[in-house]
Amino acid sequence: MAKAVCAQCPVRIACLGFAIEHAEKYGIWGGLTERERNRLPAAEREKISAEGRELNRRLAAA
Numbered sequence: 227m228a229k230a231v232c233a234q235c236p237v238r239i240a241c242l243g244f245a246i247e248h249a250e251k252y253g254i255w256g257g258l259t260e261r262e263r264n265r266l267p268a269a270e271r272e273k274i275s276a277e278g279r280e281l282n283r284r285l286a287a288a
Contacts, residue, residue, distance in 0.1 A: 232257035240285070243278015246271050
């Protein structure tokens with residue numbers, strides 16, 4: 227159910243980036259479980275984190 231909600235969420239990448247940056251251990255964040263987040267290649271995790279930071283910056287400025 228949570229993954230279905232995440233798939234429709236406009237801030238999914240920001241959420242996923244937050245979870246990656248803060249090594250969130252519990253729950254589904256941005257549509258991925260902890261195991262799925264940890265299995266992402268390091269370059270992909272960094273890209274998502276950077277995109278999430280940028281989106282969060284824009285949201286805070288709005």
